[in-house]
Amino acid sequence: MQNQNHSRPTLEDVARKAGVSTATVSRCLSHPAKVRPALRQKVEEAVNQLGYTPHGAARALASSRTNAIGAVIPTLSNAIFANVVQTLQREVAAAGRTLLLAASDYDMAREADQIRDLVVRGVDGLMLTGEDRDRSVYQLLQKRRIRYVNTYVFHPGSENPSIGFDNRGAMAKLVAYLHDLGHRRFAMIAGLTAQNDRARERVEGTKAALAARGLEAVAILERAYGLDAGRDALRRLMRGDAPPSAVLCGNDVLALGALLEAGRLGIAVPAELSIAGFDDLDVAREIPPGLTTIHAPLEEMGRQAASYLMRQEAKEASVHHVELPAELVVRGSTGPAPSQDGP
Amino acid sequence: MQNQNHSRPTLEDVARKAGVSTATVSRCLSHPAKVRPALRQKVEEAVNQLGYTPHGAARALASSRTNAIGAVIPTLSNAIFANVVQTLQREVAAAGRTLLLAASDYDMAREADQIRDLVVRGVDGLMLTGEDRDRSVYQLLQKRRIRYVNTYVFHPGSENPSIGFDNRGAMAKLVAYLHDLGHRRFAMIAGLTAQNDRARERVEGTKAALAARGLEAVAILERAYGLDAGRDALRRLMRGDAPPSAVLCGNDVLALGALLEAGRLGIAVPAELSIAGFDDLDVAREIPPGLTTIHAPLEEMGRQAASYLMRQEAKEASVHHVELPAELVVRGSTGPAPSQDGP
DNA sequence: ATCCTGTTTGCAAGCGCTTACATTTTGTGC
DNA sequence: GCACAAAATGTAAGCGCTTGCAAACAGGAT
Numbered sequence A, B: 001m002q003n004q005n006h007s008r009p010t011l012e013d014v015a016r017k018a019g020v021s022t023a024t025v026s027r028c029l030s031h032p033a034k035v036r037p038a039l040r041q042k043v044e045e046a047v048n049q050l051g052y053t054p055h056g057a058a059r060a061l062a063s064s065r066t067n068a069i070g071a072v073i074p075t076l077s078n079a080i081f082a083n084v085v086q087t088l089q090r091e092v093a094a095a096g097r098t099l100l101l102a103a104s105d106y107d108m109a110r111e112a113d114q115i116r117d118l119v120v121r122g123v124d125g126l127m128l129t130g131e132d133r134d135r136s137v138y139q140l141l142q143k144r145r146i147r148y149v150n151t152y153v154f155h156p157g158s159e160n161p162s163i164g165f166d167n168r169g170a171m172a173k174l175v176a177y178l179h180d181l182g183h184r185r186f187a188m189i190a191g192l193t194a195q196n197d198r199a200r201e202r203v204e205g206t207k208a209a210l211a212a213r214g215l216e217a218v219a220i221l222e223r224a225y226g227l228d229a230g231r232d233a234l235r236r237l238m239r240g241d242a243p244p245s246a247v248l249c250g251n252d253v254l255a256l257g258a259l260l261e262a263g264r265l266g267i268a269v270p271a272e273l274s275i276a277g278f279d280d281l282d283v284a285r286e287i288p289p290g291l292t293t294i295h296a297p298l299e300e301m302g303r304q305a306a307s308y309l310m311r312q313e314a315k316e317a318s319v320h321h322v323e324l325p326a327e328l329v330v331r332g333s334t335g336p337a338p339s340q341d342g343p
Numbered sequence C: 001a002t003c004c005t006g007t008t009t010g011c012a013a014g015c016g017c018t019t020a021c022a023t024t025t026t027g028t029g030c
Numbered sequence D: 001g002c003a004c005a006a007a008a009t010g011t012a013a014g015c016g017c018t019t020g021c022a023a024a025c026a027g028g029a030t
Helices: A011-018 A022-030 A037-050 A056-063 A079-094 A108-120 A135-143 A167-180 A197-211 A227-239 A252-265 A282-286 A298-313 B011-018 B022-030 B037-050 B056-063 B079-094 B108-120 B135-143 B167-180 B197-212 B227-239 B252-265 B282-286 B298-313
Strands: A068-073 A098-103 A125-129 A147-151 A162-164 A186-191 A219-223 A246-249 A274-276 A293-295 A321-323 A327-329 B068-073 B098-103 B125-129 B147-151 B162-164 B186-191 B219-223 B246-249 B274-276 B293-295 B321-323 B327-329
Touching: A011 A022, A011 A037, A022 A037, A056 B056, A068 A079, A068 A108, A079 A098, A079 A298, A079 B079, A079 B098, A098 A108, A098 B079, A098 B098, A108 A125, A108 A135, A125 A298, A147 A298, A162 A298, A167 A197, A167 A246, A167 A274, A167 A293, A167 A327, A186 A197, A186 A227, A186 A252, A197 A219, A219 A227, A227 A246, A227 A252, A227 B282, A246 A252, A252 A274, A252 A282, A252 B282, A282 B227, A282 B252, B011 B022, B011 B037, B022 B037, B068 B079, B068 B108, B079 B098, B079 B298, B098 B108, B108 B125, B108 B135, B125 B298, B147 B298, B162 B298, B167 B197, B167 B246, B167 B274, B167 B293, B167 B327, B186 B197, B186 B227, B186 B252, B197 B219, B219 B227, B227 B246, B227 B252, B246 B252, B252 B274, B252 B282
Parallel strands: A068 A098, A068 A125, A125 A147, A147 A162, A162 A321, A186 A219, A186 A246, A246 A274, B068 B098, B068 B125, B125 B147, B147 B162, B162 B321, B186 B219, B186 B246, B246 B274
Antiparallel strands: A293 A327, B293 B327
């Protein structure tokens, strides 16, 4: 007669055992300050004895808050997303919330499905990657009044909030730096731009910066993420009879591949060829001769995204576009252009 | 009068608009086959016109299933976890479920909290890392009848299901291989063993294998995850006047750091020093001279963990302990012991 | 004591959906 | 056409919790 049967105890069981109403138990659990210590203790005892745990769905239904934050990224296999998610999860957890994670594998249709799923699950906020997605997705988010933020991009003009860096501008810095070193023959090993506005912006930024100097890239190759892809691309670039003197890569992994392949081909870096990346992974600093790259402020982005979403949730006013600095980090993989390439 | 006010449409709104009962709408959404095409279409129209989306919490409460799978890992900043989570997420999503993710930062108390949180959220299954955790956590899981599985370990004797590899055995293979090459002076750069049974097993496996050959490690250093930690450890190891001829590392990142530092110190690998890792990250194959390591079958582990949890959910019988092979991959970073160290 | 104010507690109405079960409709064989 | 089984639909009772509101209580001030 004590325990109904074999199912999990409910709030009511606790209330009965503690000799109070369910309202009081609920308050003990959610707003302990509203309950006198004496009663609170009785309730806590009952909770422990019964091994009671709240029922999240019931709670969410009744209170219409889930305390969950969602994030949709392309993939965790790429460290730059894994690191941001790591930070986000930490921040979100510190605020007593849970992270719901989805990875779209760079597939926009899947991404849309995943966003819808997270909406159905009632996330209180949503971190998205990039800005490129179907209009209907944004409409849904707005209709459901779900706060969201685009990351890895900084689009101050957009109606969609963004926290990230200026991909175009960063590449422009890189071009300027290399141009000043005398480089004139540029090539790029870009990431796949198909469903990826960040990769696209990096290509565009490079093209624009070159054009502003009356130059055009010798070649722009697109490659999937991966060391061998970088190797392969570099091999192809250096094959012709007028190879580039500087190779800009869409990310550090491609750059690392290129660097390793240059080593294998016996091409001296940076004496014969300069190579630069984007992201500033740990390994960029460690690998000889050190990879010149753009530092992507990943931790800061994760932190800011988290705090933006929670601030929004608390209805605090806040800036909807945050630009994080993406600085040029010069290391050993870049240097003056070889003389025949100079001015 | 049409729309109640400004709040989101509910099942009832859809039912009214389509001129059917809420039960029918519910069935259209969850078991479309049980409803005649004619009606189904009317309902679908109403759904679209209203922009209706189901309410996950209500659904979960009424049906007592959440379609969510939880995972708790130490950190996403380590590729070996990121990759498994990536696979898990893919598999779980393919089965129409969502992944709830928590990272414990190698803190057991936090891990326990996160597991409890996921239990409250009603996950239908739970992927855990390693086996080491408080008894009360397992009790909770069992009491609540939540299927779970430990990964990265293979503990056939345990009452807790495990899908992973034999960390001890793998290190034994490595020791055997190097011993056969004539090495007698072994050192290890281990990961932090404090709250990490995998790291501990790797150390134990190494010690045991050495002991079986009448040897003892020259030194065993513990280091946090990171390239510089590996560098630092190697520097320390090589400082003495009887340095090791073989350095076993608890993971590839430490090994990579050690390898890079050896390069900087002008120590020839493998001629003067053999270095081996564990995990087989992409970069292990690419970095000259190639890192000898143990291949951790991460993808397979993610896949199997996912399918185990779903099979359990479907109450299908299944094996509760799966050993995945962790093979030795020999590359250029290991070779015969220098003569003064030989037999 | 008495009245008033401010707290603490209980009551009970949902939150939006699923699903037995009851009821109606449809289809079948004769 | 009719009786009957099978399929489709509707009815309504929850799922376990939160929370507005009312009732009960405590502590001063008078």
